[in-house]
Every structure is written in C-alpha cells, then in structure tokens.
Amino acid sequence: MKSKVAVIPCDSYDQGKVSEAIEKGIALLGGWECFARKEEKLLLKPNLLNRAEANKAVTTHPSVFEAAARGLRKSGYEQISYGDSPGHPGSVEKTAEVCGVKTIADSLDIPLADFSHGKTVEYTRNRITRRYELCQGVLDSDAIINLCKMKTHQLERITGAVKNLFGCVYGLNKGAAHAKYPDAESFAQMLVDLNLLLKARLHIMDAVVAMEGNGPASGNPVKMGLILISSDPVALDATFCRLVDLDPKLVPTVYYGEVFGLGHWKEEEIEILGIDSLDDYKKLDFDVSRERSSHGKWAVFGKLKALTRKPVIVNSRCIRCGACVAACPVEEKAVFFPEKGKGSTEGKPVPVYDYRKCIRCYCCQEMCPEKAIVVKRKLL
Numbered sequence: 001m002k003s004k005v006a007v008i009p010c011d012s013y014d015q016g017k018v019s020e021a022i023e024k025g026i027a028l029l030g031g032w033e034c035f036a037r038k039e040e041k042l043l044l045k046p047n048l049l050n051r052a053e054a055n056k057a058v059t060t061h062p063s064v065f066e067a068a069a070r071g072l073r074k075s076g077y078e079q080i081s082y083g084d085s086p087g088h089p090g091s092v093e094k095t096a097e098v099c100g101v102k103t104i105a106d107s108l109d110i111p112l113a114d115f116s117h118g119k120t121v122e123y124t125r126n127r128i129t130r131r132y133e134l135c136q137g138v139l140d141s142d143a144i145i146n147l148c149k150m151k152t153h154q155l156e157r158i159t160g161a162v163k164n165l166f167g168c169v170y171g172l173n174k175g176a177a178h179a180k181y182p183d184a185e186s187f188a189q190m191l192v193d194l195n196l197l198l199k200a201r202l203h204i205m206d207a208v209v210a211m212e213g214n215g216p217a218s219g220n221p222v223k224m225g226l227i228l229i230s231s232d233p234v235a236l237d238a239t240f241c242r243l244v245d246l247d248p249k250l251v252p253t254v255y256y257g258e259v260f261g262l263g264h265w266k267e268e269e270i271e272i273l274g275i276d277s278l279d280d281y282k283k284l285d286f287d288v289s290r291e292r293s294s295h296g297k298w299a300v301f302g303k304l305k306a307l308t309r310k311p312v313i314v315n316s317r318c319i320r321c322g323a324c325v326a327a328c329p330v331e332e333k334a335v336f337f338p339e340k341g342k343g344s345t346e347g348k349p350v351p352v353y354d355y356r357k358c359i360r361c362y363c364c365q366e367m368c369p370e371k372a373i374v375v376k377r378k379l380l
C-alpha cells in the first residue's frame, strides 16, 4: 500500500490559515481518530532545538503547535502534553517560552511533559541500537504527534520527521549518541531504530518558512508556503527532498528508513494528497547539500576524515560563549579554548579545533548562538 502525504499550501503563519491547512490535511488522511484513540495520552513533540524566536525558523512555529493542539482538542482529545529535549543545556520550559510555544500551551491548559528525567529502555528488535535513554514524558505517553520543522542539517543533509524524534532522547545522552555513532550513516541508522521504537502516530511538518543553508540553527529562513502531514516519516522526508530538488536516496535517514522497514521513499510508493503536482511548489535553488555520496560499504570513502567537511569558526562573529565547547561530545574536546597567547586574540580567546579528534558531528555548529560556525571543506 502506498504511503500518503498531504501537502497543503499555507502562505503565512496567520493562525486561521495554519489551522485551516492542518485540518484540511488531517481530513484528507481520514481524520485525527485514524491516528489516536480519544482515551490515549498524546505527546506533542515540536522542534525546540534552542532558545530561538519563532521568526528565526529554528523551531516549530507556535501557530503550527496551536493549530495541532486546537484541532485535537476540538476532536475530543483531553489528555495532551508537550515537550522536547533541546540541544541547549538548561530548562526545557525556558526554551519553550522563548520559542513561543509555552504561552500557547499554557493558554490551552496543555502541561509540559517530564523531559527533565530519563529512563533506560531496551528494545531488542532493533537492528543497530537496542538501548536508549528516553525522557520520562515520552514514556508516560501513549502516542506521539511529531511536529517537525523543514530544515537543512550538516550531518544528515536535512532534518525533518525522522530526525526530530531525537529530541525524545534524554539530555546529555544525545551527545553520547553522536560520539557512539560518529558518521552520517551510523547516526541515521540509530535515528531510524529510534523511530521504530517510538512509533510516532503522525508527523506534521512546518514548511511555511523553512531553513536553508547552514542549518539546523544557523541557516537562513526561506518561504516554502506549505504544511506536510503523513503517518510515514520516511515518505514525509522524501517529499521534503523532492520539493527542494534533493535526491531522497542521498539522505541517510531516508535511505535507511526504507532499508529498516520504517517507511517508503520511492515516488511510486507515495501518494501526494492536497495538490495536483509537487512541481508547482518546488524550490529548485533551495540551499542544501546535493553532493553525491554512497551508502553501505561504499560509504567508507565519505567517512575519511580528510575528505569530510569541517566546522570552522568565523572569529569576527564569535562572542566566546563556549556553547560549542560544551556541546562537543568528544571526551577530551575537539573544540576548546586555547591557553592565552596560543591563537588567541585580545581578552578571552576564540575556541580552536583539533581536527584529529573531531568526529564531524557538527554539534558545535548546531549549538552556536551567533552563527559563527560554518561547515566547509578545508584541508587539515
């Protein structure tokens, strides 16, 4: 059976328009009740990557959160909570507040789930990863509704439905996962396994304004004017790829999503609902990596450190906050503040890299609040 993806035009974050688009997409897919029973405890999982205001396109826009929450409430769902485990250290609540989601949640009486505690979960049926430290709020829920954001990602090319569930992993364990699965291939396999464990019921992608370029936190907002909805996260991400002229097979989470049986990415296995043709909504100049690469044993060439792209600090933008150093999952830190005098400017020095230790996870680039880290080819 084909996977269905609803692609609904929505040209602004006007609350009425977003609600109308989401309701239309849900209706095309059969209604909310096709995905969850009224008595179940639902967890809304927006992308709350860091403390960024809604117009920065880093996080799921609050109007998308509000539309989904109101739609569920209107359909009789009482037990709804929300949460995410942001990359940014500190309170989830504060992050949700800055992103604009907390105000909406409070007004709808939707509590923040417990993302401040974690618990180890074993899942022996997975192919690669059989143990996860999950947030308690995830374990307390019966069903996840994934509210993801359309963005670029330096490790996996894109972050959409599959990658957004990484925020269900508790706190610092996300950094440890980067250290354990240091390349795009193995990290994608871990993410697909996580999706197979969590079995989110529905994925709603905020693509009204997406992020291109140096994503997922330092790129540029770009208008796509769409909301995408599907119960198949692989089909949803593959549709994202086609809309931005990226071969879905190049995206490891999409490729392994099919290999591991999570969903479908091939065009003939996906039914697009809501529009006549994706061609009318494509953004061919969307800034995303379209470099060719391989999977499986041939991917070994892409893992050679000398050939992979490196994070580089633009000194003039750096405010010496140390977020990159804190985010680095390598035990002895591959990015660090040098001793005064070595590569330092006046006052506190700009961090420097030891590329021999760097595993190219790009967590530093993801967490830099000043867009001071770019990822590019650079000889060692």
Ligand code: SF4
Pocket: 313, 317, 318, 319, 320, 321, 322, 323, 324, 325, 351, 367, 368, 369, 370, 371, 372, 373
């Ligand atoms: S996170 Fe960015 S701004 Fe902060 S020290 Fe690192 S490079 Fe500089």
Ligand code: SF4
Pocket: 311, 327, 328, 329, 330, 333, 334, 335, 353, 357, 358, 359, 360, 361, 362, 363, 364, 365
């Ligand atoms: S320096 Fe940056 S890219 Fe390299 S391992 Fe640390 S966080 Fe990852």
